[in-house]
Amino acid sequence: xxxxxxxxxxxxxxxxxxxxxxxxxxxxxxxxxxxxxxxxxxxxxxxxxxxxxxxxxxxxxxxxxxxxxxxxxxxxxxxxxxxxxxxxxxxxxxxxxxxxxxxxxxxxxxxxxxxxxxxxxxxxxxxxxxxxxxxxxxxxxxxxxxxxxxxxxxxxxxxxxxxxxxxxxxxxxxxxxxxxxxxxxxxxxxxxxxxxxxxxxxxxxxxxxxxxxxxxxxxxxxxxxxxxxxxxxxxxxxxxxxxxxxxxxxxxxxxxxxxxxxxxxxxxxxxxxxxxxxxxxxxxxxxxxxxxxxxxxxxxxxxxxxxxxxxxxxxx
Amino acid sequence: xxxxxxxxxxxxxxxxxxxxxxxxxxxxxxxxxxxxxxxxxxxxxxxxxxxxxxxxxxxxxxxxxxxxxxxxxxxxxxxxxxxxxxxxxxxxxxxxxxxxxxxxxxxxxxxxxxxxxxxxxxxxxxxxxxxxxxxxxxxxxxxxxxxxxxxxxxxxxxxxxxxxxxxxxxxxxxxxxxxxxxxxxxxxxxxxxxxxxxxxxxxxxxxxxxxxxxxxxxxxxxxxxxxxxxxxxxxxxxxxxxxxxxxxxxxx
Numbered sequence: 095x096x097x098x099x100x101x102x103x104x105x106x107x108x109x110x111x112x113x114x115x116x117x118x119x120x121x122x123x124x125x126x127x128x129x130x131x132x133x134x135x136x137x138x139x140x141x142x143x144x145x146x147x148x149x150x151x152x153x154x155x156x157x158x159x160x161x162x163x164x165x166x167x168x169x170x171x172x173x174x175x176x177x178x179x180x181x182x183x184x185x186x187x188x189x190x191x192x193x194x195x196x197x198x199x200x201x202x203x204x205x206x207x208x209x210x211x212x213x214x215x216x217x218x219x220x221x222x223x224x225x226x227x228x229x230x231x232x233x234x235x236x237x238x239x240x241x242x243x244x245x246x247x248x249x250x251x252x253x254x255x256x257x258x259x260x261x262x263x264x265x266x267x268x269x270x271x272x273x274x275x276x277x278x279x280x281x282x283x284x285x286x287x288x289x290x291x292x293x294x295x296x297x298x299x300x301x302x303x304x305x306x307x308x309x310x311x312x313x314x315x316x317x318x319x320x321x322x323x324x325x326x327x328x329x330x331x332x333x334x335x336x337x338x339x340x341x342x343x344x345x346x347x348x349x350x351x352x353x354x355x356x357x358x359x360x361x362x363x364x365x366x367x368x369x370x371x372x373x374x375x376x377x378x379x380x381x382x383x384x385x386x387x388x389x390x391x392x393x394x395x396x397x398x399x400x401x402x403x404x405x406x407x408x409x410x
Numbered sequence: 411x412x413x414x415x416x417x418x419x420x421x422x423x424x425x426x427x428x429x430x431x432x433x434x435x436x437x438x439x440x441x442x443x444x445x446x447x448x449x450x451x452x453x454x455x456x457x458x459x460x461x462x463x464x465x466x467x468x469x470x471x472x473x474x475x476x477x478x479x480x481x482x483x484x485x486x487x488x489x490x491x492x493x494x495x496x497x498x499x500x501x502x503x504x505x506x507x508x509x510x511x512x513x514x515x516x517x518x519x520x521x522x523x524x525x526x527x528x529x530x531x532x533x534x535x536x537x538x539x540x541x542x543x544x545x546x547x548x549x550x551x552x553x554x555x556x557x558x559x560x561x562x563x564x565x566x567x568x569x570x571x572x573x574x575x576x577x578x579x580x581x582x583x584x585x586x587x588x589x590x591x592x593x594x595x596x597x598x599x600x601x602x603x604x605x606x607x608x609x610x611x612x613x614x615x616x617x618x619x620x621x622x623x624x625x626x627x628x629x630x631x632x633x634x635x636x637x638x639x640x641x642x643x644x645x646x647x648x649x650x651x652x653x654x655x656x657x658x659x660x661x662x
Contacts, residue, residue: 111415150438150442150445150446152445153445153446153447154446154447154448155442155446165659167654167655167656168654168655169654169656171656173656173659175659178659178662179491179492179662180492180503180658180659180661180662181662182492183492183493183494183497183503184655186494187497190494192494193494227498231499234549235532235533235537235541235549236537236548238549238550239549239550244547244548377534379534386532
């Protein structure tokens with residue numbers, strides 16, 4: 095057992111250990127501030143044990159005293175329990191300043207018309223900040239975070255072209271009930287010549303030059319007649335019908351055939367032919383009841399957010 | 411005065427005492443969880459009285475193996491904490507009961523990507539397949555790697571039953587005998603119990619893959635089928651609409 099020795103040079107105490115004949119170690123006391131902080135943490139621990147759930151006892155545990163949490167059950171009953179994260183979350187969702195503010199705004203937006211939301215700067219900015227989260231969570235996976243969609247797969251939501259109608263009622267219906275976009279495949283109906291003729295005609299509808307003008311004239315007959323029956327959904331003029339979700343073929347917006355990416359008229363023709371040949375089957379999921387279960391207010395926020403995102407243009 | 415000297419000069423004793431000292435934290439925090447009644451919630455369907463959290467079906471379990479093989483857990487956690495921001499972003503906080511059949515569990519805390527505890531049903535199968543093959547084709551800002559081989563690789567079924575037996579040994583109630591099967595019928599209902607029968611594992615897996623056609627290719631059962639089946643079941647077993655929030659608070 096080593097005994098503490100005073101170092102003759104400095105007068106400070108050493109630990110008494112001696113290594114290699116002469117190497118010794120000062121026994122410097124811990125700094126006071128450090129020592130008291132250490133004692134403080136021990137006192138904190140004991141307070142923490144008393145106040146918060148801590149020591150296990152058999153098949154239960156000390157639940158803590160002095161900081162009970164009161165929350166409401168879904169059934170509306172008020173309950174008080176020992177401190178725990180779940181009760182704290184319930185309390186926070188019911189009584190937290192932000193949560194209450196958010197509920198107030200949601201109630202306000204839920205009761206307002208779309209015109210009122212658009213005209214009220216407060217509600218508009220709420221819709222913008224709440225809607226961006228909802229859009230990111232529910233819509234962006236397909237329609238992309240900017241709402242631009244993916245040509246060939248998911249429609250663009252920030253242009254003025256709406257397959258199923260762009261007024262608030264139509265968009266609400268689309269979100270609530272989902273949509274099934276369907277065009278039959280003409281692979282069996284049309285032979286190669288007919289396919290070529292119809293595709294040429296469809297190109298001319300939106301002002302693209304036909305690859306073969308004579309074929310386009312023949313294609314018009316098929317499009318507007320019983321042979322093709324295209325007019326039944328797309329109308330004789332090719333403007334489409336919102337009730338059917340059939341595309342307007344006379345504008346420059348393409349959602350399935352990727353015409354903007356096709357550089358030559360021939361490539362454009364091929365893109366259109368592929369769509370007619372294969373048909374279209376696209377599904378927008380149900381976001382209302384029996385689907386993702388968004389509430390009416392949440393759907394309203396999304397519609398109002400979409401209105402803002404697409405520049406407010408919701409004309410039919 | 412320096413009793414430490416006897417410890418410091420005896421390395422065997424030092425090792426033993428060090429192990430004792432550092433074990434105390436673990437023992438005090440972890441061991442009691444196995445004895446405290448409220449640790450794992452009791453989640454029974456209020457209407458039928460059946461357990462709603464069930465072990466994974468063979469196809470889902472194989473998907474889970476692939477999830478682990480590909481290291482998905484290095485970027486994705488599977489535990490939603492009971493905080494307001496997590497609740498708003500990911501949905502209801504995770505229950506202990508929801509991962510009681512997970513071996514090993516996938517809770518994690520590293521979120522380079524989002525939490526996946528409730529990703530089931532959030533996206534369509536087509537989206538999941540597309541996203542796994544080429545994440546940036548659907549989420550341009552994503553930094554997730556591509557996993558194109560999943561659709562091209564047939565799922566290995568050779569050791570399917572062994573895998574389930576191994577899980578059974580650590581407590582997952584897959585059934586091998588008629589008695590065990592009957593227990594599962596009582597616990598989970600007949601429909602689920604059938605899927606947990608090790609003897610029928612391969613037939614069950616093939617049936618689910620054919621019916622679900624998760625990867626969009628009906629001609630084969632690929633690793634993609636399994637992984638998407640697993641992702642689509644995550645967090646969907648408990649229907650929180652059937653429970654009063656209070657029920658889960660009472661377990662804490």
